[in-house]
Amino acid sequence: MLPSAILDGIHGGQGWWVFAMSGFLTMTLGTIIYLATRNHGSQNLDIRQAFLLTTALWVLLPLAGAIPFVWGVPDVPLTDAYFEAVSGMTTTGSTMFVGLDEMPKGVLLWRGILQWLGGLGIVIIALIFMPVMKVGGMQFFRAEGFDTLGKVLPRALDISRRLLEIYIGLTVLCAFAYRIFGMTWLEAVVHALTTVSTGGFSTSDSSFALFSGPFSFRVGSRAHRCLSRSHISCLR
Template identity: 55%
Template sequence: MLDIRPVIHLVGLLTFALGAIMLLPLAVDWQAGHDNWKGFAQASFLTCLIGATATLSTRSALDQGLGRRQSFLMTGSVWAVLPAFGALPFLLGAPQADVTHAYFEAMSGMTTTGTTVFVGLDDMPPGVLLWRSILQWLGGLGIIIVALVFLPVLRVGGMQHFQSEAFDTMGKVMPRVYDISAALLQVYLGLTLLAVMAYMGFGMSGFDALNHGLTTIATGGFSTRDASFAAFVGPLEYVGALFMVLAGLPFIRLIQLMGGSVQAIWQDVQIRAFLRWIVYAVAAVMAYRLAVTDAGVWDVLRGTLFNVITLFTGTGYGSEDVGAWGDFPLLVVMLVGFIGACTASTGCSIKVFRFLVLFEAIKMRMRQLSSPRRVMAIKLGGKRLEQDVINSVIVMFTAFAGIFMILAVALALTGLETRTALTAAWTAICNIGPAFGPEVGETGAVDGFPDRAKWLMILGMYLGRLEVLAVLVLLLPRFWRA
């Protein structure tokens, strides 16, 4: 019988922490003179109360530790429960959303998807805007770090949580999980601070810079403006592109870089492929746009570079209407959206590493067809890939493709136009942000979608953030009987 008390204990701790963090946007609205602080106060009280109750009622679980199955269950529970409490400020305060819209926005935030159902962001209380950004920052890496800090307290190898998050530690470059957690937090905070300062240095207000710094490093994409990054066109697009690329790199490699190992970055085959594919995608889209438009080369370069990178990394900002560029550019950005950023980054989707493994497996199979008696090993970056890694990648691709097609059909059955349904399924399962089609609002919001479509997208965002298999394994009767 699976003991779920340790899971409840950890989720309760994280829930209590989330309620305490609500005091930050509360203080912002209080300082700005908005009555909306009362909604945050109510939400914070309820969240802390429930979190504390769950924690105290299961405190005896501290002596029992956390097993592999419990680690998977905790991962799935965190990403379902915390958005529910993260939605409370939207229910109890501005914008007085209903349950569907509030939970959608919170799930979009914590999964770093960035799709929004809110309009009128320019007139929202500042606390609400900050809370949306905080949700994305926590979802990007903060929740993982907090969980990893708690795991050693329960005398559990935190590598289990890395495993259940499909978080590749790239060779265990540090000896203890606590050290990894602390180093990840340093890198995450450092990148966030640098992004905020860079945005301010290139003309953003302090408040806008703070919010966009949080959501850029989280590769989340929530903005303080209805126009998203179109309100900041110019040099700020280059700044955003730079930090989105950095956030899309493996954080373990950035830790090594902090330790003085520059070679660790360039020798990583995944990083080289990621940067190379960005160049290919930008060049292809730019060539097409220059052929069909009279816009200046530098304007096309800036807009293409920013918008391709934001979709490649799954950030989801928009400085131009990508859907209006034409069918070929849309096809390219959808393709790079499926690829996603590097493993062990804040980016989502399938990830560059898995595509590299798939390509190597295909090449080996083609060589075997021409030389059937030859024994071959699949290598990536000079290292041999075990068969279970290859099998896992193939299963991941199969599950991802299957869920995407099922989700697209289900969205179409809700009444959405075909293009809208396809891009809505794509943006949800890949945790990207924008959807394209006639039902999408002028600001990019999907508030006009049927509620059924929104709940389907919520499910897609949840599955995509946990990379599908970590959720599907919870549905197997064998998992609960093991």
Template identity: 50%
Template structure:
């Protein structure tokens, strides 16, 4: 029988830790004098008490490691439980906000999707703005740990090819997770502080700089304004583009960098090179398209193309322009850009560049086998042959990814949404990008007008996409609970 005590113990500790982080928005609102600080005091007390009691009740099951089944369950339940408590401040602070909307906002924050149901964000109290930023910041560092420790161990989506780079766990998942988390925390905090500093230099107010730095490094996309980045200035846009790119790189390379290995691992990583080549090509194509439509050949046109391509490709979801007005080609291009993603082991989301590299290598090898039936052609990555197991895992991920978008799109259509809203909403949720397409959920709108059923479908889709799909699907099988 599956022992749930170790899972409950870890989840209880994480819930209590989430409650402790509510001190920051409590202090922010107390200083601002908005009168909303009791919301975070009450939310923090509830969250810490519940998390602490769960941890205490499950403490008898503490072990030095987790089994594979327990790890699958933990990675899913954490991202399902934390939004429940993350939603409490929204429920208590915003009059008339339903539990569905509060949960959607918290799930969007912790999965770093960036879709929002809130309007009038400009006038929200400082505590709530900071809380939205904290949710995404915690979700960003959390998904790095999951991608570097848990998913390689669980062999999800081909992530096992990074096991040696992500400090081989050797079955001792929890101790290794703590070690890796401490290493990447230094880098994560450092990038956040550097981003906030440069935002301030570019003209942002200190509070806005801190919150936007959190959501930028997390590639989350929650902004303090309904217009997102549309009116924040050129310096802010370039700063955001730079740090979105940095956050989309493998954090294990930063660990190696500060460990004294120099920049060689960064420069030699084929995934990083491919990521920058793809991003540069897409920016140039989109800029050329806008110029061909009659837009002036100006720095502004290039900057808007750069910012929005980087934002959608990394899954951040900020918008500095309504790209729905850029014509059908640009809108179609934006849709598919969101299905690319950043690098494995980063805060970025979606398919990830390394999977496309493996897919194209497999196609190339198959074409060569057709030409030379007696030849031996292996799929290679970073100069090393890729095992059939890893390759099959990647192929399964691609299939599951497309099926998940299709099923989610159909479910959204059944709730009464039109085709564009349904398919783009499904894609943006599974890929954790943020804005969809169309007037309702596009860059100039939000998800507040959707019906409750659609919001729950999208909330679950965000969770499934954030955990690389297969990790969630596995625990839904009968075999998982039997053996």
């Protein structure tokens, strides 16, 4: 949440405190959970515990991700904010928000970050927990001798670290490509985050249609507004 707070602060928005407080709250809760469970890290998970932990992750993490939406987006109920966070973290791409063009920049960036984290998070959770749960083809890991979480975790962390390096590299390249072709830095970064994660969140209600057509990205917004109003002559 820190990048969104910094972005809002740089642009003089009042939403920086939303992400600052949300970050403080989630960090505090995370620290409490860590301190309460740090002496149990060597215990192996059985199948029921693995299913419970995976379910809890997908239920509770979007709840934390929804906090900035509840505090930072006007007139957004908790259900809509939670739906948005779930859609982001699962890279579904559905949205309950309208008026994205006028939303605070920090909120737009946070939506992109949620999808970016969700895109990689699905892979990491699959690598770490699915072998324990004996799900589908992930039993291959068990056949290789990863019979417990203690054996799966070191290999999974190594694979996840390498995937993260590739993931970051692709995101940076994608952002620079979007920027070269005329997007603003915010548009380029957010669309890169959601492109690499195959999510689809955008900085505009028009999504990628805002940049479509034979016009450059820099005039895409004006072109879209003209077309949406059927004033074809204004494009000349």
